[in-house]
Amino acid sequence: MKLQLSNYLRDSKKEMKSIIEKLKEKYEYASILGTDVKGRSYRATVTGLNLGPSPDEERGFVIRIFDKGIFQEFSFNKLNEAEVLKTIDEELVKNREKYIVEKMTYKSKPLDEPIKESFFSEVKNLPENDNPEAILKDMDSIVKKYIKDYDKIINIILNLFVTEVNKVFISFNRDLEQSYAYTTAYAVAVAKDEKSVKTEFSAISGLAGSEIIESLDNKCKVSCEKAIELLGAEKIIPGDYDIICDPDFTGLIAHEAFGHGAEMDMFVKDRAKGKEYMGKRVGSDILNMRDGAKSYTEVSSYLFDDEGNLGSDTHIIVNGFLENGMADEISSLNLGVKPTGNGKRESYKRKAYTRMTNTFFDEGDSSLEEMMADMDYGFLIEGFTSGMEDPKNWGIQCVASKAREIKDGKLTGKIFSPVYLTGYVPDLLTSISKISKGLKLSGSGYCGKGWKEWVKTSTGGSYIKAKGRLS
Structure with a gap:
């Protein structure tokens, strides 16, 4: 209806x-x-x-x-x-x-x-x-x-x-x-x-x-x-590991690692390192990232944003290179770019900022089985509880619900929780070696601008294989 x-x-x-x-x-x-x-x-x-x-x-x-x-x-x-x-x-x-x-x-x-x-x-x-x-x-x-x-x-x-x-x-x-x-x-x-x-x-x-x-x-x-x-989870030994991230955790990385970093009102204020990297490599050759009200059908899909600009499908990272950002109307006038339909307000009483909509890493052509098969030792990271990123310096912290141990290409049955993924964003993204087929987004949460101005967004992707620092 x-x-x-x-x-x-x-x-x-x-x-x-x-x-x-x-x-x-x-x-x-x-x-x-x-x-x-x-x-x-x-x-x-x-x-x-x-x-x-x-x-x-x-x-x-x-x-x-x-x-x-x-x-x-x-x-x-x-x-x-x-x-x-x-x-x-x-x-x-x-x-x-x-x-x-x-x-x-x-x-x-x-x-x-x-x-x-x-x-x-x-x-x-x-x-x-x-x-x-x-x-x-x-x-x-x-x-x-x-x-x-x-x-x-x-x-x-x-x-x-x-x-x-x-x-x-x-x-x-x-x-x-x-x-x-x-x-x-x-x-x-x-x-x-x-x-x-x-x-x-x-x-x-x-x-x-x-x-x-x-x-x-x-x-x-x-x-x-x-x-x-x-209840049977153990504490992980901190270190650098081969990791596979499920779509939910992949989405958290996309949202935190480059979602906030590509919001162009932060470019205007010189608060985002992404401003210096437009047209430069920030990830591996197989990495592509998109955001937009028209990129995917989820909770943040709409015809127009709160400034009357039509929603779009913005290709942020193309084959590892940072090509585009997201822009509200005021930021677009400051920067001389076209608004992308990302101007969102917490309510009619609040200012419009550049905000994410449906943000995700595009799917690849691998399978989860292929990713695990050649892994001597590592972890399958599942679910998320929270995350944060420093757009100015590209530091990241993502908290996973659990990590499942992988040994000789197979799950051992041991799980670890909670698990923290930290590091420098380009290091993490350039380490991505495989991305699975299939795309899954979730719009279960909200996104804040700093610690306030909450709006509805969705995030996701596919399984990705990378190297990460866990604790």
Whole structure:
């Protein structure tokens, strides 16, 4: 079933256009973004059930003005044309001198080529038709089932987030609207024995509705079995090893190693080493990396970003060379490049930054069996818990859920946890010797800009074989 634009934005669109027409009479450029994001969060544990709003809910408008070399933005939680226009006129004059003193001026305005497009995604279950009581009942039955089946599992936490995104963007020459739903679900299991307590999770996501719950039973079983398995994990001996990374951990490397490093607002501020390496080698010959709302269909796939630029498919690394970055509109004007549709806001109240969408290393032509066959000793790295990178100096730290020991081309059955991968990004990427067929992305998490401004992203790739420093 296909989603439709929310009634709230449909009813607001006429006034949005009227405001833009009035601003057109005074200023060089103006745009307005209307957002109406809604949804539900469901939670089931051994202690009870909970129903709440989606963590991404918001409703409001942000207006951007460019005039005489200066950009200014204004956010409103509701539209009243007279009050909006009065506020903008007063604030523009009041803030102008400050922007000039701080040298926040620009030589050109957005291109604003004429575009009129709409996007309405299809889902099996429309969010408006969901039955919350039935969904919570299904989740509760899953929790009770696996608590009974596994005596070492002391708690199970199931989370389901169903979010419907509605946005309208109007400028002098653009008329864009979109409505799509993304859903994420997590199954967290806590295992305990006489020695330790371990936690493991599995996740599913997609441009979908609550139908994702159909896969939650199996994900819960996987989480329980993996949590119990972790009870027997050992501590790894720190050192440099041959490693194979599963698609989830590969995605974490892509996101941290070159995702943040290729966000071009960091180029403007000279906070990313990638600025010095455009057109230069940063990885092995077989390595290719992409990002974009149109690169893959996952939770961060959309028609247009929060600045009214169409989503794209950006080839960041091509055969080991850093060829392109991701750019929001303001950064593109600073750097003289075309915006890539990566301008995203945490909400209408927040600034737009260059942000990742669907970020991944492209698949190769090897198989997991081939990668393991010629490995004398090393590890298969699975899952992830967290990661961080220093875009200025290209240091990286990625935390894996576990590492499985490989000896003479075969898994020994021994596992180690937790496992930290650290090092210098180009060293890691140039060591990649094989990449498997098949591509898998997960949109289960969020990405922060530093420690704040959280937005939905997805990451992934295939199995990769490399050399890494583990601890």
